[in-house]
Amino acid sequence: MAPFEELVSRHRDKIYARAFSMVRNEEEALDLSQDAWVKAWQRIIQFQGDSSFATWMTRIVINLCLDHLRKQKRMRAESIENLEEESGGVERQMPVVTINPTAGMERTELRKRIDEAMEKLSVEHRTVLVMHEFEELEYKEIAKRMGCSIGTIMSRLFYARRRMAVLMAGWKREDS
Amino acid sequence: MNLKQQLEIQALVDGELAGTDAARVRMLVDQDRDSHELFEELSLVKGALIDGEPALAMPEPPDFYFSQIRRRIEAEERTESPTGASGSRTLWTWLRGHLGTVAGTAVVVAAIGLFAPAYLRPYVPGELTDSEGELSAMTYRSEKDSLTIVYLFDSSSTVEEEPVPEPLDK
Numbered sequence: 001m002a003p004f005e006e007l008v009s010r011h012r013d014k015i016y017a018r019a020f021s022m023v024r025n026e027e028e029a030l031d032l033s034q035d036a037w038v039k040a041w042q043r044i045i046q047f048q049g050d051s052s053f054a055t056w057m058t059r060i061v062i063n064l065c066l067d068h069l070r071k072q073k074r075m076r077a078e079s080i081e082n083l084e085e086e087s088g089g090v091e092r093q094m095p096v097v098t099i100n101p102t103a104g105m106e107r108t109e110l111r112k113r114i115d116e117a118m119e120k121l122s123v124e125h126r127t128v129l130v131m132h133e134f135e136e137l138e139y140k141e142i143a144k145r146m147g148c149s150i151g152t153i154m155s156r157l158f159y160a161r162r163r164m165a166v167l168m169a170g171w172k173r174e175d176s
Numbered sequence: 177m178n179l180k181q182q183l184e185i186q187a188l189v190d191g192e193l194a195g196t197d198a199a200r201v202r203m204l205v206d207q208d209r210d211s212h213e214l215f216e217e218l219s220l221v222k223g224a225l226i227d228g229e230p231a232l233a234m235p236e237p238p239d240f241y242f243s244q245i246r247r248r249i250e251a252e253e254r255t256e257s258p259t260g261a262s263g264s265r266t267l268w269t270w271l272r273g274h275l276g277t278v279a280g281t282a283v284v285v286a287a288i289g290l291f292a293p294a295y296l297r298p299y300v301p302g303e304l305t306d307s308e309g310e311l312s313a314m315t316y317r318s319e320k321d322s323l324t325i326v327y328l329f330d331s332s333s334t335v336e337e338e339p340v341p342e343p344l345d346k
Contacts, residue, residue, distance in 0.1 A: 001246065001249075005242055005246075008241075008242050008245060009238060009242070012234055012238065012241060012242075013231075013232070013233055013234055016232065016234045017230065017231060017232040020232055021230060021232075026235055030234070030235070030236060030241075033234075034241070034244055034245050034248060035248075037245045038245060038248045038249055038252060041245075041249050042249075042252070096210070096213045096214055096217050100220055102220075102224045102227070102228070107227065107228070110224065110227060110228035111228045111229070111230050111231055112230075113228070114224065114225060114228035114229070114230055115230035115232075118230070129225070132190070133222065133225040133226060133229075134225070134229050138192065139187075139190070139192055151183075154183045154186065154187065155179075155183065157186065158182065158183055158186050161186070161217075161218055161221045161222070162217075164221050164224075164225070165217050165218075165220070165221050168221070168224065
């Protein structure tokens with residue numbers, strides 16, 4: 001098991017971070033990341049090297065997180081029409097942010113601010129943001145994993161980004 | 177600018193548009209100020225998220241974390257078949273139990289490899305007659321091993337079968 005321990009050692013932080021970014025709970029993230037490693041051990045023979053090991057592992061932990069969120073009923077597979085913030089076209093009314101609020105910001109600070117901003121999103125919006133921006137999954141793939149239409153994914157992503165833009169614009173005001 | 181156009185602009189930012197759709201939306205972004213500003217904002221947020229992906233360190237010591245994983249793996253492996261995880265060892269247990277010391281019976285075992293080419297498959301009678309209704313059959317199928325075994329026996333003979341051993345973990 002020594003080689004497997006080496007793999008865990010190399011990738012544990014990233015796998016934990018991915019789980020935490022989705023469930024936003026330390027204990028659950030630890031549990032889910034460990035579940036992911038157990039599954040990886042059981043399925044290692046299926047890993048064919050089509051993608052990097054890190055990509056393969058994050059896919060496993062993302063699927064576990066999605067199952068977990070569904071079981072907790074924290075994530076609703078609803079259409080855009082049913083989501084409160086989208087029914088009134090709220091995101092369309094937000095003023096467009098034209099000044100880059102991250103200019104001159106150190107990376108450590110930026111990461112902290114991004115993390116705080118993502119905390120303010122709903123589970124659905126945060127999930128689609130994580131899967132698209134951090135995991136670089138296409139709309140089609142996200143829709144399949146989340147069990148909803150591509151249109152719903154696009155709308156959620158749009159809202160999440162616009163919300164992030166408004167939150168980020170607030171940083172400049174706070175700093176000044 | 178309606179929602180459809182806004183989502184198309186987002187799709188352009190994400191590289192999800194191709195061909196004439198991409199060209200059309202690109203033209204809109206170039207020619208319409210609001211569309212251009214939205215394109216810039218979405219690109220800015222995308223870039224910030226990529227640069228600012230939170231890097232979280234695990235809150236548990238590495239050794240402890242791995243020891244928990246190892247414990248779970250060992251627990252999972254203990255709950256598997258007592259004779260081992262492999263389907264073939266489970267098959268062997270089944271075979272031992274059912275073909276043991278049965279005597280005075282006509283035994284036909286037809287192993288049919290589900291994915292084996294025809295020339296590798298053992299001869300299997302195309303038709304079995306059971307005019308007196310005394311043939312019984314048991315089938316064992318293993319998807320994992322791509323194997324099906326049909327065990328035919330003369331149910332008219334009275335034979336005491338050797339009992340199948342109990343699983344070791346009970």
